[in-house]
Amino acid sequence: MAGFDEATRVEAAGDGTYRAQLDPEWTVGGRPHGGYLLALVGRAVLAVTADHPQPLSASAVYASSPEVGPATVSVEVIRAGRLASQVRARLSQQGRVRVEALFVTGALEEAPEARFADAPPPAVAPIEECTRLPMEPMGPGFRIAMLDMVAQHIDPASFADARADMRGWLAFDDRTGAGEPDIWRRDTVSLLYAADAFPPPTLTLGSIGWVPTLELTAYLRSIPAPGPLRIRQRSRLVAGGLVDIVCEAWDSLDRVVVQATQLAAVRMPTA
Amino acid sequence: MAGFDEATRVEAAGDGTYRAQLDPEWTVGGRPHGGYLLALVGRAVLAVTADHPQPLSASAVYASSPEVGPATVSVEVIRAGRLASQVRARLSQQGRVRVEALFVTGALEEAPEARFADAPPPAVAPIEECTRLPMEPMGPGFRIAMLDMVAQHIDPASFADARADMRGWLAFDDRTGAGEPDIWRRDTVSLLYAADAFPPPTLTLGSIGWVPTLELTAYLRSIPAPGPLRIRQRSRLVAGGLVDIVCEAWDSLDRVVVQATQLAAVRMPTA
Secondary structure (H helix, E strand, O other): OOOHHHHOOEEEOOOOEEEEEEOOOOEEOOEEOHHHHHHHHHHHHHHOOOOOOEEEEEEEEEOOOOOOEEEEEEEEEEEEOOOOEEEEEEEEEOOEEEEEEEEEEEOOOEOOOEEEEOOOOOOOOOHHHOEEOOOOOOOOOOOOHHHHOEEEEEOOHHHHHOOOEEEEEEEEOHHHOOOOOOHHHHOOOHHHHHOOOOOOHHHHHOOOOOOOEEEEEEEEOOEOOOOOEEEEEEOOEEEOOEEEEEEEEEOOOOOEEEEEEEEEEOOOOOO | OOOHHHHOOEEEOOOOEEEEEEOOOOEEOOEEOHHHHHHHHHHHHHHOOOOOOEEEEEEEEEOOOOOOEEEEEEEEEEEEOOOOEEEEEEEEEOOEEEEEEEEEEEOOOEOOOEEEEOOOOOOOOOHHHOEEOOOOOOOOOOOOHHHHOEEEEEOOHHHHHOOOEEEEEEEEOHHHOOOOOOHHHHOOOHHHHHOOOOOOHHHHHOOOOOOOEEEEEEEEOOEOOOOOEEEEEEOOEEEOOEEEEEEEEEOOOOOEEEEEEEEEEOOOOOO
C-alpha cells in the first residue's frame, strides 16, 4: 500500500518527460482517481518550476480513464514569470492522452491577510458524529480502494436534506501509514487531491453510479493550518446529463484553502 | 468597428493552425479583452470538432497579454469522442504564447430538463434603473473600447453594498451594429465572452486598476432564450494579491446558461 508521496512520485526521464506508476490503491472501482491524477501531474509540473513551489491554479480535462500501472507525464513551461509560471502537462498511457492540464504555479503564502472574505465555512457536525465512508458506498462489488488511504467523514445531514450539498471532514488516514495529519500543510499537491476527494454530491439525489469528470479546476488560496480539512462539495445544476460540482475546503482555523469547480457527466434515475 | 463575428473570425492556414486579427475595439486599456480572446480561440476549436458544435467547457491560462493585430491559434484534438471532444488550443503572437486553453466540446441543448437546480437568479433592478457603464469607469485615460460594442447595465446596488457582488444585464449593443439582441443564442461562442465581460467585482471594494486574469474556466449549460443575459459576478476571497471571481449568467427565462470562475491578480488600497 503506497502512501500519497510514493503513489504520486515521478521520475525524470529527460526532455520534460516524467515516468510515473499509477497506484492500485488510489482508485475508484479499479480506476485511478481524478484528484489523485491531478496531484501526480502537479508533481511533475512543480519539478520544472523550482522558483514557484506551489500550484496556484490547476485545470484539467479528462480525455480517457487511465489504468493502474506505468504512465508518462510530459510538461512544457509556457512562461516562467516573476510572480507566477504557466505550465502545460499531459499524462499519457499506451500512446493515448488520458489527462491534459494547465497549471499556474507561484509561492503560496500561509494565511495571507484577507482583504475581503465572503466564504464562511458551513456548519459541519463534529467528526465523531459524521459517517466515515465505507469501502462500498455505491453498492457491493464497487470498491473504492482510496478510502483505505483517506478518511472521509460525511455529515449525515448531507444525505438527510438531499440537496446535492455534501459536507464533512477529510484527512489522510495515519492508521494505515498512508499519510500523516499534517500532509495538507507539508505537501500542497495533496490539496489538488482534496479538490476532488469527496463523493459526488448528486449521490444525495440518487444519481446512478460513476460521475466521470470532464473538466476540473482548482485554486489553492492558502497553506493550511494543521488538522483535517472541512469540505463542502455541492452542485448547482443537474441538466442535460451534466452536473457542476463546486468544492471548497477550509483549514482548522476556518481559512479558505481550496476553491474548485468541475463539470461531470451524471446519470439520474428515470423520472 | 468590427462586430463580434468579424472580430473573432479565424482563417484556416493548414495543420490545425488558424490566423486571426485581434481587434482594436474588443479591448480594455488598449489590450485585447480576456473573454474576447477565449471566444476567438473557441472559434478555432469549433472549426475542428464539427460533430460537437458548442463548447461545454473552456479553461484558459493567460501567459502574457497580446497586442492588437495578427495572431495565430493552433489547435490539437486530444480526443474525439461520441458525446464530447477534448481540444487543446494555443494563441501565439510574435513567437510567444499568449493564451493556452483546453476545451470540451459537445452538443449543447436548449433548455435541457433540470433534474436539480439550486442556482436562483439574483434580484437585479430593471434595465432602465441600472447604470450603463461609461467608457472610462476606471478614470480618464483608461479607455474600455469594448463598451462601445456591448451594453453593460450595472445594478447601482452593487456599488452601494460594496460586497464584491456585481449584478446587472449584458447585451450586445445593436445600435452600433456590433451585434444583435439574439447573438447569445445564435452563436454560443459569445457566451465565453460573457463569462468575463463584467467589470471585476473588486471595483466595489476600491481595488486599484487592472485585475489581470491568471486562469478562467467557463461551463456552458444551455442555449439561451432570446434577450439580454442577467449576470452576477462576485468574489469570495481577496488575499495574497489574488482574487477568485465567480460568474453566473441566466437567460431571460431565468435558466442558468453560464457558470464560470477565474483567478486574478488584484491590488487593493493600502490598509
